[in-house]
Amino acid sequence: MKLKLISSVLSLSLASVLAACQTTPSTSSQKEAIHVKQHLQQTLQEYTWSYQPQQQIPPIVLSFQDNRIGIYSGCNRMGTDFSLNQNTLKTGNVISTQMACEPELMKQEQFAASLFQNHELTLNINTANPDQPILTVHSADGQQYQFVGTATPETKYQGQGEIVFLEVAPETKACVGVAAQQCLQVREIQYNAQGLKTAxxxxxxxxxxxxxFQHDPKLRTIIRTKRFTLKNPAADQSKYAYVHDMTVEQELVK
Known part of the structure; x- marks a missing residue:
């Protein structure tokens, strides 16, 4: 009876060791896959990605946020949901605004939409140059497209920006900073939750x-900006950096 008991214990122990040996690589592989996915998704979100098929027209620009891709190629705003499995990007239906634009822009827009319309795409990112990483998209038909990364303002300034609305006057005024220059004239506009001006x-x-932001002396403009606090501004520099986020109003002045 004792021999049988010892034999049973040894068999059970050996089975446990074999099971552990078999499951450890699998668990390690799963952790590595999760790490690869998280790193890829974080890198995608830290940059906007540009691909320029033609020099004469604006590039195709991608932005990744959570599980959605924003696509802009100079005309309509497009977007689609996506999911990642290691370096495989699976996309859904591309939806778009419906403006009519120049034929060349529309043709490029159709290409961009077809590239991301319900496909599984392989992604590779080269971060040897962190200022301009390269995202290579391998399409379903075997073609490769290289998108150049530009750090988002949040990445560049290492934080979240405060939303500030500014009205920009058509006229500039002479001013003295480091040297004599022309300065914009701005005033802050405040809105309530319903979008009505309050101050x-x-x-x-x-x-x-x-x-x-490109100033036009023929336009009175209200813009939405992101205001970032600089971590180590120079002595002659403002402690804030402003980034144009959206144009809210424009009015032609005579």
Missing amino acids: TGDWELFYGQIEG
């Missing part, structure tokens, strides 16, 4: 630039 600030000279 308008005083006009002030704006030293520096609003990233992504």
